[in-house]
Every structure is written in C-alpha cells, then in structure tokens.
Amino acid sequence: EVQLVESGGxxxxxxxxxxxxxxxxxxxxxxxxxxxVRQAPGKGLEWVASxxxxxxxxxxxxxxxGRFTISRDNAKNSLYLQMSSLRAEDTALYxxxxxxxxxxxxxxGQGTLVTVSS
Amino acid sequence: xxxxxxxxxxxxxVGERVTITCRxxxxxxxxxxxxxxxxGKAPQLLIYKASSLENGVSSRFSGSGSGTEFTLTISxxxxxxxxxxxxxxxxxxxxSFGPGTKLELK
Numbered sequence: 001e002v003q004l005v006e007s008g009g010x011x012x013x014x015x016x017x018x019x020x021x022x023x024x025x026x027x028x029x030x031x032x033x034x035x036x037v038r039q040a041p042g043k044g045l046e047w048v049a050s051x052x053x054x055x056x057x058x059x060x061x062x063x064x065x066g067r068f069t070i071s072r073d074n075a076k077n078s079l080y081l082q083m084s085s086l087r088a089e090d091t092a093l094y095x096x097x098x099x100x101x102x103x104x105x106x107x108x109g110q111g112t113l114v115t116v117s118s
Numbered sequence: 119x120x121x122x123x124x125x126x127x128x129x130x131x132v133g134e135r136v137t138i139t140c141r142x143x144x145x146x147x148x149x150x151x152x153x154x155x156x157x158g159k160a161p162q163l164l165i166y167k168a169s170s171l172e173n174g175v176s177s178r179f180s181g182s183g184s185g186t187e188f189t190l191t192i193s194x195x196x197x198x199x200x201x202x203x204x205x206x207x208x209x210x211x212x213x214s215f216g217p218g219t220k221l222e223l224k
Contacts, residue, residue, distance in 0.1 A: 045204055047213040059211045103208025104151040108160035
C-alpha cells in the first residue's frame with residue numbers, strides 16, 4: 001500500500017525558515033517524480049514544486065521560486081521542501097504527492113500544516 | 119498557464135447528470151487531470167489525460183476535451199459525489215490547478 005506521510009509543519013514567524021519532510025513507503029520511491037502541493041485554509045489547490053526521480057529536473061512555481069527548494073533522498077525514501085523568507089500567504093496545508101509519470105498525481109499524503117504568523 | 123472552471127458552485131440533486139468545464143489560457147493537448155476533494159481529505163485522482171478513467175473510479179465519471187476546453191461529467195449523481203472538483207494541467211512542467219467547482223446538494 002502506498003503511503004506518504006508529511007511532517008515538520010508548525011507555526012513560524014514571517015521571514016523565517018522551515019523544512020517539511022515526506023516519508024514514502026509501499027512503492028519504489030526512486031522511480032517516481034514527486035511534488036509538493038499546498039492548500040491555504042478554505043482555498044483551492046496550488047502546485048508548489050516538483051522533482052524528477054533522479055533529482056535531475058526540478059521545477060518551482062513562480063510564487064515560491066527563489067525562496068523554496070525541493071529535494072529528495074532516495075536512500076531514505078524521503079522528500080523535502082526547504083522554505084525560507086516565509087510570508088503570511090505561505091500559510092497552508094502542504095501535501096506531498098506522487099506523480100505517476102506524465103504529470104498526473106495518483107497518491108497524496110494527508111498534509112502538514114505550516115502557519116506563518118507573528 | 120491559467121485555468122478557469124465553471125461554474126464555481128453547482129447545486130444539483132441525486133440522480134442528475136452534471137458537467138463541469140475547465141478552460142485553459144493556452145493549448146494543453148490532452149494533458150489534463152481531474153480530482154475530487156472532500157472536506158478534510160486529500161484530493162483523489164478521477165480522470166487523467168483528459169478522458170482516461172483512473173482505476174477504481176466509478177464509470178459514472180467521464181472526461182472529454184482537448185486543446186483549451188475540457189469537461190468532467192458525472193452521469194448520475196450519488197450522495198458520495200458532493201465534493202469539490204479540480205482540474206489540473208500538466209502540459210507545462212509548471213503545473214497548475216483550476217480554482218475548483220463545489221458541487222452541492224440542492
């Protein structure tokens with residue numbers, strides 16, 4: 001059974017930094033691209049970042065480029081999102097999501113909540 | 119790539135046939151997926167590549183379209199279908215989602 005478990009979300013002050021993680025199980029992690037998708041409270045889905053299976057290709061949305069980085073450790077079956085210069089508008093539930101191969105997302109975690117507030 | 123969805127809210131009854139439209143700011147070929155999200159839950163993939171039904175998803179769901187206009191149709195609404203629906207494009211490496219359509223019980 002595919003499992004994606006996010007962790008690391010917490011309250012952080014504006015301008016601060018935070019790294020959230022996602023542990024994967026139940027599939028061959030190093031053969032799938034991965035994504036972070038966020039959802040602000042009461043709002044829609046926003047794609048944040050993607051990384052290819054071998055970390056060769058990385059893409060970031062314009063709203064986070066220059067502030068966030070995505071990375072993975074295939075030996076640890078883990079995905080990361082390093083966030084810096086955090087703003088109030090980054091407050092959201094951050095989902096870790098598996099990409100099946102062409103871009104559609106077939107598995108999602110339950111999310112980790114990041115709150116940016118003073 | 120910008121996506122719009124219409125309507126933003128749809129009120130319907132059990133048994134009705136409903137259609138949700140997703141329009142793109144540029145051609146997507148057929149690189150569009152549809153997701154269902156229920157309150158407090160992660161999204162679930164329904165349709166990929168515009169019209170391919172995800173394994174395990176009811177055949178009451180169908181997708182169509184190409185280029186800049188896509189539709190998700192639910193043939194006969196069931197109580198479990200009342201949720202929010204999102205389209206997603208993956209024609210560009212910079213993915214994006216539509217704003218969502220909330221399907222409500224009339």
